[in-house]
Amino acid sequence: MALPVGTKIGIGVVLAAALGYLVLSDTGEGVLEYMYVDQLLGDVQKYEDRTLKVHGLVAAGSIQRKKGTTGDLRFVVEYNGERLPVHFTNIPPDTFQEEGEVVLTGKLNAEGVFESDEMSAKCPSKYEEEAGGAAALSAGKAG
Amino acid sequence: MPISTFGSIAVLVLFLLSVATVVLAVVGAARRSERLVEGSVQGLHGILGVAALASMLLEYAFLAGDTSIQYVHYNSHPAMPVLYKITAFWGSLDGSLLFWVLLLSLFSSLAIRSNRQRHRVLIPHAVAILATIIAFFAALLVFMKNPFEPWLLPDMAPTQPKGLNPLLQNPYMVCHPPSLYLGMVSLAVPYAFGMAALITGQVDEAWQRSVRRWTLFAWLFLAIGLVLGGLWAYEELGWGGYWAWDPVENAGLLPWLTCTAFLHSIMVQERRGMLKMWNLVLVIVSFFLTIFGTFLTRSGVVQSVHAFGEDPALAWTFGAFMVVILVGSFGLLFWRRRLLRSRHELESVISREFAFLLNNWMFLICALFVAGATMYPTITQWSGYLAENHEWYREIMFSVGIYDEGAWTAAVQSGRPPPVGRVTIGPAFFNHYMTPLGLALLLLTGVGPLVAWRKTSTESLVDQFRAPLIAGVVALLVAAFGIPLVRTEGGFEVLSGWGLTCFALCGFTFWTIVQEFYRGVAVRRRNRPQSVIDALIGLVVRARRRYGGYVVHLGIVLMFFGWAGNSYKLERKLGMYPGEVAELGDYEIEYDAAVATQDWQKDMITVEMTVRRKGDEIGQLRPAKWWYYQLPEQPTTEVSRLMRPGGDVYASIADVDMTTGWTRLNLYYNPLVNWVWVGFSLLIVGGLICLGTKREEAEGGG
Numbered sequence: 063m064a065l066p067v068g069t070k071i072g073i074g075v076v077l078a079a080a081l082g083y084l085v086l087s088d089t090g091e092g093v094l095e096y097m098y099v100d101q102l103l104g105d106v107q108k109y110e111d112r113t114l115k116v117h118g119l120v121a122a123g124s125i126q127r128k129k130g131t132t133g134d135l136r137f138v139v140e141y142n143g144e145r146l147p148v149h150f151t152n153i154p155p156d157t158f159q160e161e162g163e164v165v166l167t168g169k170l171n172a173e174g175v176f177e178s179d180e181m182s183a184k185c186p187s188k189y190e191e192e193a194g195g196a197a198a199l200s201a202g203k204a205g
Numbered sequence: 206m207p208i209s210t211f212g213s214i215a216v217l218v219l220f221l222l223s224v225a226t227v228v229l230a231v232v233g234a235a236r237r238s239e240r241l242v243e244g245s246v247q248g249l250h251g252i253l254g255v256a257a258l259a260s261m262l263l264e265y266a267f268l269a270g271d272t273s274i275q276y277v278h279y280n281s282h283p284a285m286p287v288l289y290k291i292t293a294f295w296g297s298l299d300g301s302l303l304f305w306v307l308l309l310s311l312f313s314s315l316a317i318r319s320n321r322q323r324h325r326v327l328i329p330h331a332v333a334i335l336a337t338i339i340a341f342f343a344a345l346l347v348f349m350k351n352p353f354e355p356w357l358l359p360d361m362a363p364t365q366p367k368g369l370n371p372l373l374q375n376p377y378m379v380c381h382p383p384s385l386y387l388g389m390v391s392l393a394v395p396y397a398f399g400m401a402a403l404i405t406g407q408v409d410e411a412w413q414r415s416v417r418r419w420t421l422f423a424w425l426f427l428a429i430g431l432v433l434g435g436l437w438a439y440e441e442l443g444w445g446g447y448w449a450w451d452p453v454e455n456a457g458l459l460p461w462l463t464c465t466a467f468l469h470s471i472m473v474q475e476r477r478g479m480l481k482m483w484n485l486v487l488v489i490v491s492f493f494l495t496i497f498g499t500f501l502t503r504s505g506v507v508q509s510v511h512a513f514g515e516d517p518a519l520a521w522t523f524g525a526f527m528v529v530i531l532v533g534s535f536g537l538l539f540w541r542r543r544l545l546r547s548r549h550e551l552e553s554v555i556s557r558e559f560a561f562l563l564n565n566w567m568f569l570i571c572a573l574f575v576a577g578a579t580m581y582p583t584i585t586q587w588s589g590y591l592a593e594n595h596e597w598y599r600e601i602m603f604s605v606g607i608y609d610e611g612a613w614t615a616a617v618q619s620g621r622p623p624p625v626g627r628v629t630i631g632p633a634f635f636n637h638y639m640t641p642l643g644l645a646l647l648l649l650t651g652v653g654p655l656v657a658w659r660k661t662s663t664e665s666l667v668d669q670f671r672a673p674l675i676a677g678v679v680a681l682l683v684a685a686f687g688i689p690l691v692r693t694e695g696g697f698e699v700l701s702g703w704g705l706t707c708f709a710l711c712g713f714t715f716w717t718i719v720q721e722f723y724r725g726v727a728v729r730r731r732n733r734p735q736s737v738i739d740a741l742i743g744l745v746v747r748a749r750r751r752y753g754g755y756v757v758h759l760g761i762v763l764m765f766f767g768w769a770g771n772s773y774k775l776e777r778k779l780g781m782y783p784g785e786v787a788e789l790g791d792y793e794i795e796y797d798a799a800v801a802t803q804d805w806q807k808d809m810i811t812v813e814m815t816v817r818r819k820g821d822e823i824g825q826l827r828p829a830k831w832w833y834y835q836l837p838e839q840p841t842t843e844v845s846r847l848m849r850p851g852g853d854v855y856a857s858i859a860d861v862d863m864t865t866g867w868t869r870l871n872l873y874y875n876p877l878v879n880w881v882w883v884g885f886s887l888l889i890v891g892g893l894i895c896l897g898t899k900r901e902e903a904e905g906g907g
Contacts, residue, residue: 065551073554084638092634096582096627104621115629127860142622152778153443153859153871156841167631 094167099141102170110170117165121145125160139164139176152179159183208266209274212353215259219306220343222252226336234329242329249317249332252339253310260307263300263352267293276300276352282835284806292379298503298516299352301382305499306342308390312419313339316394320415327412330401338393341526349519377437385430385457389495391423392460395467396492396534399485403537408481408544413471416488418896420464420471423491425892427461432885443842443857445776445873447881450635455579456498459572463491466568469561476658477558478548482538483565485545489534494572496527501579553660560653567646574638582629589625640703644710647765650758651714654721673716680712681705684769704772711766718755718762725752749894756891763884770852770877777873783866790874792854793817794826799866808832809843810861812868816847816854823847828856828870852876 095109099118102109118139125137135150137160148166158164158181168178226248233241263276267290272278280293280300295304313335321328346352395416402412434454435447448454467487473480500523503516538545551558591598592608603610608626616623655669684705722741729740745752777789781796788794797813811829815822829843847854855873862868 065554069554080641084641088634088637092631092637094629094631096585096629098622101622101624104616104619105624153842153857153869155442156839159838 096165099139099146100144102176103144103146106170106174110172113167113169115165115167116146116176117141117163118146120158120160120162120164122160139166146176147174148176148178150178150181152181154181155183157183207273207355208262208269208271209353209355212259212262212266212274213351215255215262216303216343216346216351216353219252219255219259220340220347222248222255223336223340223343226252227333227340230329230333230336234333242332245329245332245336246317246321249310249336250314252336253314256303256307256310259353260294260303263303264291264294266353267291273355274352275354275356284835288379292383295382295386299346299350299354301386302342302345302350302503303352304383305386305390306339306346308386309335309339309342309393312391312394313397316398316415316419320398324398324411324415326405326407327398327401327415330404331397334397334400335393338397345519345522349522375437375441377433377440381430381433381437383430384426384433388423388425388427388430389457389460389498391419391426392464392492392495394419395423395488399488400534400537403485403541406541406544408485408541410475413474413484417468417471420467420488420491421892421896424461424464424468425889425896427457427464428885428888428892431457431461432882436882440844440846441842443844443871445774445855445857445871445875447878448632450575450578450630450632452579453502455575456501459498459576460491460494462568462572462575463487463494466565466572467491470565473558473561479551479558480562480565481547482542482545485538487565487569489530489538490569490572493527493530493534494576496523496530497576499523500527555656555661555666557653557656557658560649560656564646564649564653567642567649571639571642571646574642575635578630578635578638582627585625585627589623589627592625593623643765643768644703644706647707647710647714647761650761651710651717654755654758655717669720672720673713676716677709677713680715681709684708701772704769707765707769707772711762711769714758715762718759721755722752745894749897753891753894753897756894757888758891760884760886760888760891763887764881765884767877767879767881767884770875770880773876775874776871778869778871780867780869787872789854789872791818792874794854794856794872796866796868799861799863799868801863806833806835808834810863812856812858812861812870814845814856823849824854826854826856828858830858830861848879850879853878 095112095114097109097114097116099116102114102116116139118141121138121140125135127135135154136148137150138145138147140146148168150166162183165182166176166178167180168176170176226245229241229248230245232238233243233245265271266274266277267281268287270277270281270283272281276297276299277293280297281290285293293300295301313332317328317332317335320331398412398416402408431454434457438449439445439447467484470480470484470487474484500520503519503523551562553559588602588607592602593599599608599613602608603613609624613623651673655666655673657665661669722744725744726737726740729735729743730737735743745756775790777787779787781787783796783798786793786795793816795815795817797815800811800813802809802811809829809831811827814826814828816824816826824847826845826847828845830840831843832840842857842859844855844857846856853873853875855875857871859869859871860867
């Protein structure tokens with residue numbers, strides 16, 4: 063290119079500075095640790111009170127819908143024999159059901175209950191049933 | 206003969222014919238044999254015939270309800286409306302691959318037909334590449350995903366049909382996947398011609414003239430697909446938004462970004478003979494991204510709202526194909542690098558070329574960023590898997606400090622799963638980076654048309670920038686002090702910095718476009734007295750590409766205007782009894798009653814609400830829950846929204862207790878959201894104006 067070297071360096075510096083600012087101002091919000099129920103319960107102290115995503119199966123018969131002015135949902139998710147009680151305070155996605163796979167976003171509180179208001183639910187039987195076949199997922203708050 | 210057999214044979218013939226076409230084209234090109242090349246062109250048309258036959262067979266199977274075919278059994282239901290039976294064809298993996306082949310063979314046929322006389326040398330190579338891509342997808346149909354697969358034994362066929370997910374029974378869903386497919390598939394055409402140009406060494410503008418309109422077509426349909434998908438999410442999923450950076454949404458966005466870059470940089474090559482290599486890179490990357498997107502959505506490598514499910518064999522096959530594309534294409538590019546030198550050099554930073562160059566870098570950065578962030582969670586997952594199963598890999602990860610050896614050993618010793626460090630990346634992360642990048646692109650949308658080719662004089666700069674800058678400042682002031690988008694009891698909502706920047710840039714860019722039109726009209730009227738309307742129409746018709754482009758820009762500005770409203774979004778989650786009133790910003794929402802009804806397909810509970818603003822009734826909201834008889838355990842959430850120019854009042858319900866009428870609902874106020882759809886309509890209009898460009902003009906325009 064026929065541009066003077068100074069101009070080129072200038073452009074480079076401006077772009078690098080802008081990019082640098084963006085990276086430095088990134089609070090890490092939006093990047094969440096992701097794990098299965100057994101890993102979360104394997105190290106409760108470490109994960110307590112951290113916002114993270116946890117993956118498991120909704121335990122059969124565990125869904126309780128409470129109807130009050132602060133309506134909410136309680137259920138248990140399990141994985142590899144470990145059970146995690148969940149308190150969910152949003153509209154569950156349409157594919158939420160017992161024995162379905164869910165991914166919840168929230169925090170483990172001091173009582174060992176996972177407080178969540180965001181869920182993706184996967185439904186293995188919804189769409190195609192072949193072994194290893196398709197599964198539809200549906201977003202709760204924001205996939 | 207059962208349809209399943211007939212269809213399977215058709216798919217097999219499709220595969221064999223496409224392989225034969227590749228062979229004919231390659232041998233024909235090598236021997237310079239007109240007859241063989243002609244044969245390969247006929248082969249390509251033949252492929253289209255067979256693909257059409259196979260598609261009609263599958264469509265027939267759906268309409269006839271032939272559940273002896275597994276794919277039909279799983280994806281249709283006798284009670285489904287006919288429209289959804291037709292669209293069930295591409296509703297799931299196997300059929301969508303057949304649909305892909307159908308579109309690809311259609312576009313290949315059309316593109317070769319329309320370019321046969323003009324760019325004869327390119328033809329055999331373009332045919333070979335298109336037929337190779339078709340052969341790849343046909344092979345998937347034959348060997349892995351035959352949509353005509355019958356049950357192994359006739360009596361294995363279940364009697365109870367499954368049917369299409371009610372969530373997908375929505376008019377947007379009828380149009381959304383096919384328009385994305387149209388866009389993605391048509392990008393194979395520019396790629397094939399670009400590669401043909403590289404192979405033959407005829408890398409001047411000829412190949413681009415063959416593909417410019419195809420790229421525009423692809424760009425337009427990708428945009429339509431993306432926005433329809435957004436509308437679907439907005440109206441069906443009930444979380445009050447339309448874009449969540451889901452991997453599948455991103456898969457469609459990626460090629461759109463590189464396409465947009467290409468449509469701009471191609472002008473630099475036409476006008477100034479620069480960026481030849483870059484344009485080829487963009488064509489390769491765009492095509493690669495369509496295959497990458499298909500890989501993301503079809504193989505289950507990433508978790509997503511709409512992914513089709515996990516399938517490692519398919520993932521590996523796609524992976525291998527992607528490697529071949531990358532190595533082959535960039536290898537060719539390297540081989541021909543000497544032919545791709547620029548005729549001119551960049552003369553000034555304040556020039557149209559440089560604005561386009563910046564725009565291209567931005568679009569590419571956006572694409573790389575989105576691709577990286579989309580894949581990152583999957584990479585952490587693979588990495589974790591490797592570390593759990595392979596010691597050598599674990600050792601490397603320990604030594605570079607990515608995994609903590611102490612924590613790992615402790616976990617394994619106590620029988621716990623090792624901390625593999627999987628992460629997910631949510632919308633907040635994408636927004637953090639993409640908001641400023643998007644705004645920078647909006648700024649360039651305004652600046653580009655104001656600066657001249659080669660270099661711009663200071664006087665011209667002042668003349669061009671004065672009015673738009675004033676407009677930007679006015680927009681900023683109006684947004685900051687004039688229009689309360691959202692008023693809460695304590696006064697104005699806190700103003701968002703990005704929101705304000707966006708308003709200011711919208712004002713600036715909007716005025717640059719107005720100025721261009723105004724000056725064009727003024728010149729025409731000076732040359733020949735005529736009405737403003739006549740002058741405007743004449744202006745657009747004379748230089749469709751240029752003014753069509755401005756109309757697209759205008760649409761983009763309006764879409765950004767709508768996105769700026771996002772910064773002022775309100776959200777409330779609450780439980781209500783009938784008779785209660787909820788406040789949402791300026792609006793009062795009264796819960797009147799809950800009503801239970803039913804039709805032949807489903808039970809419905811509808812919550813009736815009245816919306817008032819400052820005491821005046823402005824409309825009704827009717828959010829509902831539907832229980833389809835087909836899937837009673839999964840009620841669907843039916844959103845209700847009150848559309849106004851200032852924004853949407855949007856409601857969705859979670860629970861209704863019919864004994865007391867107590868209901869739990871989410872209320873949203875989405876300021877300016879409808880301007881996104883308005884802007885998008887303008888973008889389509891502008892795109893169509895550009896598509897209608899006459900050939901002669903395309904060669905000289907700018």
